Amino acid sequence: MALILTFLGKGGTGRTTVAIAAAKQLSSFGQRVLLVEQDPGPALEILLGASIGPDPQEIGANLQAVQLQTTLLLERSWEDVKRLEAQYLRSPTLKNVYGQELGVLPGMDSALALNAIREYENSGKYDVIIYDGSGDQATLRMLGMPEILSWYFRRFRQVFIDSDLGKAISPFIQPVTSAILNVSWTGDNLAQQPTNEANQLLDKGKSAIADPNRVASYLVTNEDAAAIATAKYLWGGAQQIGLTVGGVILNQASVIDTLAAEFVPLAVSALPKQSAPGDWEPLMDALPDFKQAVQAPRPISIDTGNRQVRLFLPSFDKKQVKLTQYGPEVTIEAGDQRRNVLLPPSLSGQPVKGAKFQDGYLTISF
CATH class of the missing domain: 3.40.50.300 (P-loop containing nucleotide triphosphate hydrolases)
Structure with a gap:
């Protein structure tokens, strides 16, 4: 490496x-x-x-x-896209679009x-x-x-599964994918299977x-x-x-x-x-x-024993740091950047009990 x-x-x-x-x-x-x-x-x-x-x-x-x-x-990557399409579709549609x-x-x-x-x-x-x-x-x-x-894949995959559209087309997914694609998917893995390779890469x-x-x-x-x-x-x-x-x-x-x-x-x-x-x-x-x-100081450390997440955010003050929580993740906003921290199982779903910003460190307690 x-x-x-x-x-x-x-x-x-x-x-x-x-x-x-x-x-x-x-x-x-x-x-x-x-x-x-x-x-x-x-x-x-x-x-x-x-x-x-x-x-x-x-x-x-x-x-x-x-x-x-x-x-x-871009030209070289487009050829990879066409190979990927040909891997899943029996009748590729991008073959007549050229990277050049x-x-x-x-x-x-x-x-x-x-x-x-x-x-x-x-x-x-x-x-x-x-x-x-x-x-x-x-x-x-x-x-x-x-x-x-990876956050977008994770978040919107679940949104699709829970949506009325996802539930409505679920019974038809397996026969359609069998007829058109080279694979057989079901409603349970439709939103996951095409992105498995991408998720591993990410x-x-x-x-x-x-x-x-x-x-x-x-x-x-x-x-x-x-x-x-x-x-x-x-x-x-x-x-x-x-x-x-x-x-x-x-x-x-x-x-x-x-x-x-x-x-x-x-x-x-x-x-x-x-x-x-x-x-x-x-x-x-x-x-x-x-x-x-x-x-050098690590950007983030998670202490499951003390039920704390600690982030190093130098050059920012307390007013510039914003913390929100949605479901199993916490979102930290600072410097025109947002970071979604996926919590470990022992902390996932637990509400934030307190947060302290001191000496450049944001300490979140659960």
């Missing part, structure tokens, strides 16, 4: 420079590294001094790079990038995958996609995001007040999707002690200014040990 690293921060703070330095540092340690660039612009090629294509290519010892092209990813003619809709970039990263990780070719994305709320929504989609994604040994992020900022505020905001937002923030990288800053106090308890690493294009050694030497992300 590869370690997936990404960097969060305001535009202009040097996230791409940090990503390149990290890729070069880790590859120099003998690890097989893939640098994944989301931005189709020329910045990465200029910084690397190499031509980068839509498929991984060697740019150094143990180091490959790829520049994602959404149109090409599909346009890119908002949100496709993130979904396709996440799938590409998953495929690179599954290939077993890499020890580390560094994703250089937008580094903002869009990146957080992308990495939070497995948990959000569960793997959620497990990966929750494990800092597999996925971790680092904040990148400089001395600019807006950059610091943005980094703190993204820190709190990352916790809402279960993503561990391993530390802070202070780029081209001379005063570290004052800024370090803004991000307690995270470790802060200061990077010097690049003296000349292509001089990566000083930056590589100043980077943190990315394996130490496991020591």
Whole structure:
């Protein structure tokens, strides 16, 4: 399994420079590294001094790079969709729609990038995958996609089963699916069977995001007040999707002690200014040990013995955090993000008895 690293921060703070330095540092340690660039612009090629294509290519010892092209990813994914349709339908309907003619809709970039990263990780070719994305709320929504989609599947599957429509068509499902599809479903599994494979995929994604040994992020900022505020905001937002923030990288800053106090308890690493294009050694030497992300505060912990759920929500105050409960789950809203916490069996269905927000932690008691 590869370690997936990404960097969060305001535009202009040097996230791409940090990503390149990290890729070069880790590859120099003998690890097989893939640098994944989301931005189709020329910045990465200029910084690397190499031509980068839509498929991984060697740019150094143990180091490959790829520049994602959404149109090409969409075309390839469409072929997978058609294969999936042919697996279930005896008379596929999408065979005459071609990936080469599909346009890119908002949100496709993130979904396709996440799938590409998953495929690179599954290939077993890499020890580390560094994703250089937008580094903002869009990146957080992308990495939070497995948990959000699994909630939608779970919630609306039950809504369908309980609806009048679901109850009305239930007697007809088995004969219809036998006649049209290659499988035989009943009313009990109609809403579940087609999404089993997707749910398994999403569960793997959620497990990966929750494990800092597999996925971790680092904040990148400089001395600019807006950059610091943005980094703190993204820190709190990352916790809402279960993503561990391993530390802070202070780029081209001379005063570290004052800024370090803004991000307690995270470790802060200061990077010097690049003296000349292509001089990566000083930056590589100043980077943190990315394996130490496991020591950072975990976004969520569940203590069934004390009947408590504890969430780490730094950079927010009490007024910015909202807690609601619907059925077996609790919903936490903060930083324009909502997180639905699926409770373990011992707490599921139990009403919230109290909640306290103190020192960046929300403690919910049942």
